[in-house]
Amino acid sequence: MSGIPSGTPSGSPSERFIVGVDIGGTNLVVGAVPVDGGAAQAVRTRPTEPHRGGRFVVGRVARMVEKVIDEVSEAHGVGREAFLGLGIGSPGPLDRDTGTVIETPNLGWQNFPLRDLLSTEVGLPATLDNDANCATYGEWWQGAGRGVSTLAGVTIGTGVGGGLVIDGRIFHGASDVAGEIGHMTINFEGRRCRCGNYGCLEAYVSGPNIAARAVEGIDLNPDSILPDLVGGELDRITAATVYEAAVRGDAYADEVLSETAKILGAGIANLINLVNPEVVVVAGGVTKAGEHLLRPLRAAVRKRAFRSAVDVCRILPAELDATAGVVGAAGVFRSSLADGPARARRPLDDASSVP
Template sequence: MSEFVVGVDLGGTNVKTALVSRERKLIAKDSRPTRADEGPDAVMDVMQAAIDDLLKVEGVSRDQVIAAGFGAPGPMDWQSGVVFSPPNLAGWKNVPLAETMASRTGLRCFVDNDANCACYGEYWMGAGQGTESMAVLTLGTGVGGGVVVFGKLLRGIDGTAAELGHLKVQRDGRRCGCGARGCLEAYASVSGMVRTAVEGLEKGEESSLTEACGGKIDCLTGKMIFEAAVDGDAYARWVFKETATWLGLGISSIISYQNPEKVVLCGGMIDAGDILFDPVREVARAMSFEVPAKRCQIVPAGLGTDAGVLGAAGCALERAQCDG
C-alpha cells in the first residue's frame, strides 16, 4: 500500500527534498545545490538524483509512494505542471516539469508555486494545523501570500489568487515591484522596512543605525534594524512599529475578506517577536469587526524554511487524493 509522499522545493540556490508519511510524519530530508546556472536538464538531474537517493536510503519502493510534489517559482500553469520563465532559474522557458519528472522518476508528479506550497506546509504540518481557513504572509524581499479555505488552497481561475503582498494599503503610495503603487509589499516587506528606515535617516532622524551601516545609509539591512531595535534604539523600534502598522492594516483586509482562524507570519522578520507582533495584532484588531478580529490568531510560522518542501509533499497528497 502506498504510504509515502515526496516533496521537492526547487529554489534558485538549493533543491530540498523530503520524504513524508501519509500521517504527516517527516521521515527524511535532503538538500543539495540546484546547479541553476547549468539550465533545466541539470536541475532536473539534481532533483531526480535527490529523490532516488532518498528512497534508496530509506528503503522505500516506488509503489509505496503516492505522489511527488514540486514547489517551483512562478509563473506557471499548476494544472499542467508547466513552469513558464522564473526570474531566478536561467534558461527555463515553458518547461513541462510535472511531465518530465514523472517520466524520469516513475512517480505521479504535481507542481505548485512555492508560495502556495509554503502556505500549505504551515496548514498541513505547521502553525495552521487543525484549522480549515487560514492565510500565510511571508515577509522577505517581497511579501508572499497563500490562503487555505475549506482545507484547500485558494487558487483562483488563473491560479494567481492570494497575492496578498499586492493588497493595496495606500492610494498613490510607494511604487511596488509589480508596477502598481501602494501595495502592502512596498511597506511591510524587509525591503519596505529598510526603505522606511532610510527615508527617516535622510530627513535627519537620530539613530545608532547611521553608525551600524558605517554612514552609508544605502547599505542598511533589515538585520541591522532588527539588532538596533533589540538593543533598544528608539528610531529602529519606531521603524518596526511603522512596518507592523502597515502589516496590521493589510491583515485587517484579510480578516474582513476571509474571516480566517489564523494568519501565519513567516520569514526572518518574525524573530523580532513582540516588537513586531504586538503592534500588528493591535492594528489588525482595531481595523476589523469584533467577531472575526477575536477569532483570528496572528501567529509566527512553525516550520521555518522547511514549510515549502513539506507543503509540496502535502499539496501532492491532496491532489492525488482528489484525482483518485
C-alpha cells in the same frame, strides 16, 4: 496536537511517503513526508544555480530526490514502492493542469514543463503548485494551522508571498492567482513595487523594503545606531540590521518596525475582513523579529478589522520554518490522491517528447 507521529513503526508495510520538492530562486529543498502526516525527513538543501538552466535544475533535484528516497528507505526498511509520488512547489505563475511554469523571473524559466520533466526523470507521478501556496498548505496540514478549516498565510522575505486555504483546500481562483497578498494595494499612490504597481503591501514590508525605508529616513535621525552597525555603509543595512538596532534600544529602528507592523496590520486586516480565517500564519525571515513585530501587528489588526472576525482569528508565527514548502508540496500531492489522477500525472514514457 503537537504529538503527531512521524510515521508508523520502522519496517511497517503500511509506512508510505511522499517526496516534497521546494524550488526557490536561491535554494532547492527536498524531503520525504509520511503520507499520514509528520515532519519532513531526510531533508536536503542545495543551491538552485538557476543561471545553469532549467534542465540542470531538474537534474539536480532528481539526484536529491534519489538520495532522500535512499536515506528514508534505509532508515525505515522500506522499498521504493513506499514512495507514492512527488509534490513540487515552484515560483509562478504556473499552469497546474499542464504542470508548466509559465514564467518566473527569478529562475529565468518560460513555459517550462517542470512537473513532467521531473516526474519522468524520477519515475514517479507528480503534482505542481505555487511555492507560496505550498508553504501555506504545509502550515495548515502540519504546522501552526493544524486542525483549522480556513487559514491565510503571509510569507515575508525578499518578496511578500501568500496563500489561502479555505475549507481545507488551497483556493486557487480562476487562473491560479489567488492569494497574492503581497500585491494588494495598501496605498493607492504609494511606493513603486517590483510588479509595476504602486503602493503594494510588498513595497513596504518585504525585507529589502523595510531596509530601504530605514535608509530613507536616516538623515533625519542622527542618533540612530544603524550606520554604526554597518560600518557607515548604508547599503549594507538589511531588515535584520533594523531588528538588531531595535533590540538594542534604537528608537528610530523601533519606529521603522512599528510602522512596518502598522502597514502589515492594515494588509492583514483587509485579508481578515475578506476571508474571515481562523488563523493567519506569518512566515519568513521577517518573523525573526518575533513579538517585536507580532505584538504591534495584532494591535493594528484589532484596530482595523471587524471585531467578530478578529475575535476568532489567531495571528501566529509559522512553525515549519524552512520545510513548510516541502511539507505542503507533499500535502498537495496527497490531496491529489483523494481527488483522482487529474492533477497527478504519470511519468512520460519518453522524456524527449517534452519540448
